[in-house]
Amino acid sequence: MDADPPDLDCFRLVDEPYYTPVGNEIALFEAAYRAQVPLMLKGPTGCGKTRFVEHMAWRLQRPLITIACHEDMTAADLVGRYLLDAQGTVWRDGPLTQAVRGGAICYLDEIVEARQDTTVVIHPLTDERRVLPLDKRNEVVAAPSGFFLVISYNPGYQSAVKDLKESTKQRFAAIDFTYAAAAREADIVAREAGIDAGLAEKLVRIAAASRNLGHRALEEGASTRTLIRAGKLIARGIGAAEACDMAIVAPLTDDADTRGALRSVVAACL
Numbered sequence: 001m002d003a004d005p006p007d008l009d010c011f012r013l014v015d016e017p018y019y020t021p022v023g024n025e026i027a028l029f030e031a032a033y034r035a036q037v038p039l040m041l042k043g044p045t046g047c048g049k050t051r052f053v054e055h056m057a058w059r060l061q062r063p064l065i066t067i068a069c070h071e072d073m074t075a076a077d078l079v080g081r082y083l084l085d086a087q088g089t090v091w092r093d094g095p096l097t098q099a100v101r102g103g104a105i106c107y108l109d110e111i112v113e114a115r116q117d118t119t120v121v122i123h124p125l126t127d128e129r130r131v132l133p134l135d136k137r138n139e140v141v142a143a144p145s146g147f148f149l150v151i152s153y154n155p156g157y158q159s160a161v162k163d164l165k166e167s168t169k170q171r172f173a174a175i176d177f178t179y180a181a182a183a184r185e186a187d188i189v190a191r192e193a194g195i196d197a198g199l200a201e202k203l204v205r206i207a208a209a210s211r212n213l214g215h216r217a218l219e220e221g222a223s224t225r226t227l228i229r230a231g232k233l234i235a236r237g238i239g240a241a242e243a244c245d246m247a248i249v250a251p252l253t254d255d256a257d258t259r260g261a262l263r264s265v266v267a268a269c270l
């Protein structure tokens with residue numbers, strides 16, 4: 001027996017999530033959505049991937065179900081499981097099944113964190129079948145046209161132990177993400193943190209320098225997110241250098257030399 005589609009109204013975005021395009025990613029996403037080609041967003045942390053998906057869900061008027069992937073996540077956490085309650089054993093759909101039934105956009109954030117035996121449950125949703133088999137329930141859920149699968153993937157964290165299977169990767173079309181160009185990134189930081197343009201430009205200069213420090217010093221430079229955090233602290237009255245220390249330098253590294261180098265960059269840019 002087919003279950004009724006779940007009511008996913010609480011997953012709809014009513015207000016437009018602010019998003020400044022970096023290239024033609026809006027058109028690419030829309031085309032992939034219409035063509036039902038699952039999408040992989042590749043790029044460093046904090047560069048706007050999640051905000052972009054929120055913006056697109058709003059634009060396409062689809063509910064959005066986001067799942068933060070982690071290594072203890074099982075296939076049952078995604079598809080659902082039988083639970084015991086007062087009435088006996090009842091089936092509870094997992095978030096992926098809810099998204100499929102309700103024709104939502106399902107965003108699997110940091111997919112590479114999930115174990116490969118978990119990730120394979122999405123395979124039948126990513127080819128022409130567009131179905132989700134629920135083996136325990138003896139049910140196959142067909143995805144309605146509104147269902148769309150998006151995953152994020154940070155190539156910087158790639159390692160031999162933690163990577164997507166080749167057979168998973170090739171089921172997705174990919175859009176490369178990077179930080180916005182300096183002037184645009186400053187606009188984003190100013191707006192999101194509520195600070196003036198001049199200060200935002202300085203923060204962006206700090207980020208640019210940190211991104212140039214190279215892989216040996218830092219795995220990744222300061223993201224747009226860290227700049228916004230620093231800006232928000234400054235807007236609350238914290239001194240600029242201290243705010244940068246808290247939001248940028250300390251989270252990025254524990255290495256004393258690298259912290260020293262970053263603090264010099266901050267002092268030179270402020």
Ligand code: ADP
Pocket residue numbers: 018019020021022044045046047048049050051052180188192224225228
């Ligand atoms: P990711 O998912 O890539 O880790 P997020 O989407 O969470 O990063 O981005 C971090 C923050 O940076 C967002 O909350 C948003 O405030 C801001 N941001 C980054 N890029 C953009 C952009 N192009 N337009 C608007 N906001 C952005």
